[in-house]
Amino acid sequence: MSELKKLISFIKPHKLLIVVSIITTLVIGVLEPLIVYLLNNVINSGLHDQQHVLMQNIAFFLAIISMGVVIKYAIKLTTTRFSALTLRDIRNKVSTHILDLPISVIDKYTTGDLISRMTNDIAILQRYFTNYFNATLYAPIVLGCAVSLMLLINWKLIIISLVLLPFGIYLSNLLAKSLGEEMGTLQHKLGNINSIAQNSIQGIHTLKSFNLMRPLYYKYSLEANQMLLSSKIIEKKRAVLISFSILMRFGPESICILYGGYLMLHGQIDSGGLLAYIFLLQFAAFPLSIIPGLIGNYREMLAACTRIFEILDLPKENSTYAAPPSYDHNADPVQFENVSFCYTDSDKCLHNLNFSIPSGKIVAIVGPSGSGKSTIFKLICGFHDIHEGSGSIKIFGKDLKEWNLPDLRSCIGLVSQDSYLFPESIVENIKYGNIDASIEEIIIAAQSANAHSFITTLSEGYQTIVGERGNKLSGGQRQRIALARALLKNAPILLLDEATSALDTQSESLIQEALAQDMSGRTVIIIAHRLSAIKYADEILVLDRGRIIERGNHEYLLCQDGLYKKLYLNEFNEVPEKSIILETGLLTHD
Known part of the structure; x- marks a missing residue:
């Protein structure tokens, strides 16, 4: 019945x-x-x-x-x-x-x-x-x-x-x-x-x-x-x-x-x-x-x-609250207070995390695979709920549970390691960052992501169909289009989860320069295994097994005899020892 x-x-x-x-x-x-x-x-x-x-x-x-x-x-x-x-x-x-x-x-x-x-x-x-x-x-x-x-x-x-x-x-x-x-x-x-x-x-x-x-x-x-x-x-x-x-x-x-x-x-x-x-x-x-x-x-x-x-009958996301008319620009964009999280009752990923990211800063999160880096991004985007009594996450001073999630995500631009492209044209994929954007704004975003140069070499240019999941493009090209889409969104918070992992060193350097010029008033959080991509970050959080074990800038952390220094030296050694590779998780993706 x-x-x-x-x-x-x-x-x-x-x-x-x-x-x-x-x-x-x-x-x-x-x-x-x-x-x-x-x-x-x-x-x-x-x-x-x-x-x-x-x-x-x-x-x-x-x-x-x-x-x-x-x-x-x-x-x-x-x-x-x-x-x-x-x-x-x-x-x-x-x-x-x-x-x-x-x-x-x-x-x-x-x-x-x-x-x-x-x-x-x-x-x-x-x-x-x-x-x-x-x-x-x-x-x-x-x-x-x-x-x-x-x-x-x-x-x-x-x-x-x-x-x-x-x-x-x-x-x-x-x-x-x-x-x-x-x-x-x-x-x-x-x-x-x-x-x-x-x-x-x-x-x-x-x-x-x-x-x-x-x-x-x-x-x-x-x-x-x-x-x-x-x-x-x-x-x-x-x-x-x-x-x-x-x-x-x-x-x-x-x-x-x-x-x-x-x-x-x-x-x-x-x-x-x-x-x-x-x-x-x-x-x-x-x-x-x-x-x-x-x-x-x-x-x-x-x-x-x-x-x-x-x-x-499945419960929907929290999208019933009234959309906040504005957010507090003076509050820290991201704040974790005693946050613990687990996907299952027996598998705890994060343990009592406490950190705050000031506005306009670039913060990097590093650590071995499985340390909880991507989980932090999922929590910031509201993809998972933290349980009652497991701390709180605040975005611009407002508790995550009080946000209307679509409005929350309008404040966040996300570029993941495996960015999804729709089987449409390049211009349409970039335009999903801002449906109302003009072609000039799309081109500027593509230039900032170092994508404009390769797009113009294609026979159809910006009208080129990328194929199912973007399979007609290389991995680096897909990442640059995804990055252009996030930049076009012009959100105050930008999350980069291994966003340049598929790029060569020169392309990565060009994108870093473009991002540095395009970060005015924007808070950037970066996850990277390649530490050369984050050594210019204002602060680096080092995670291990769901806990922050080190924090500071690149120079400070290199002076400490900790995990960050081990990861950094391992990356720049020509023939790293197998034990170090396995320990730091560099053979796997986060």
Whole structure:
């Protein structure tokens, strides 16, 4: 019932269309058996040479048929329209809700599973509304009207011909229930196989370079076989339902013909009545034959609703507070007070961090892989919540929990190590930093990121399509475009997570010079393994296992015999010792 209530909430805005669809379906459900009943009068008046009565019955017969044609058109039109509008609203709601989910929640689902819920499960809803919704209303109405008229003709026949009904409906419901459960399992497996296929395509270069095609194919085929097994089970249950449908359709008809002939021989029913009864039995048998399938389709639709509304029930990010009209320019842009954080209860990443970053300063965060550097960035951006009693994070003097997260992120420009580019033109990718930016501002941002020179050498220039995830560009080119996008945003806080790791030394130096000129009034926080990129920082925080163990500028830290000095000397040694490389984590990415 909870799924139905949620589904009805999407149908309500289009209630006029669905009301018209329901009313017309009910009307046609009454008219069609009535047409057959009139056949009894037409035949009997013709056999008894009652021409006046015959003409009246024929006129009435044709009028009802004409009305039925118009009503059928209205049913199809209203059903198609309201289902299209309802499914559009569900798609929009699901897609916007996923975009509003916290990163920590999205990480629990695979991309393929989410896409499957947005496509395959909604397609099941669309098929139900378009093909089976009206039939669910039509079948019981036609059955009720047909049975009522059959009772008027001969009550003995109906008792004999409908003896299979209770037995068939009971077994159909049992089979349909298990069919709905199996459909939910199948949709889950379909999400898994979509995820494997998507990851295989996106990681095709890695697959080929490591010769992983066979292991991935084995994994894919294993999931495919599991999916095939579920499909076979579903088809077997559907086949049993169809068998029951055939039995419930032709069984009563056979009984009716045999027993009706007996009654006719004994004068208990006339020929017109028997013929009308046989036609009415068709109207009764048709709903009986499709009811098992309708129950199965209904269960299948509920299983899809469960998966869709499971996503809609997930809590969204904190975006309900009123947007702050402005922020305190005099407050420190970033302030951590006794912050501890863990992704799981047993895996604590940060321990009691305390630091404050003044406005307009460049601060670097260094340390071995797994020390918590990128986690700090995720917390600043509001991608994860710190638990109650685990300290507080303030952005421009305002606690992170009080910010409207979209407004918070408008104050932050982020360039990650694996920056995502959309499969569009270069100019569009840069423009996502500021949708309203002019082409001149885009070019200035590209020049600051040392990207303009290589862009102009491309055949299409700024209109060049970068491909899926920017695969038509080199790693350094992708990073420079991502950096240009962040600079165009002109946010007061700039986060650079290994933003120049894919660049050569000369390009990195040019970007550092450009950033130094473009940092007026902007606070910059840099994560870098290559310490040459951060030696000009105003302050350097050295992390190890989630704790700040050293802090100071480059010269001060080199005078200390600590981890920073070890990292720095290791970087500039021509042949660093293997033990030092492993200890400092320079062989892995953060």
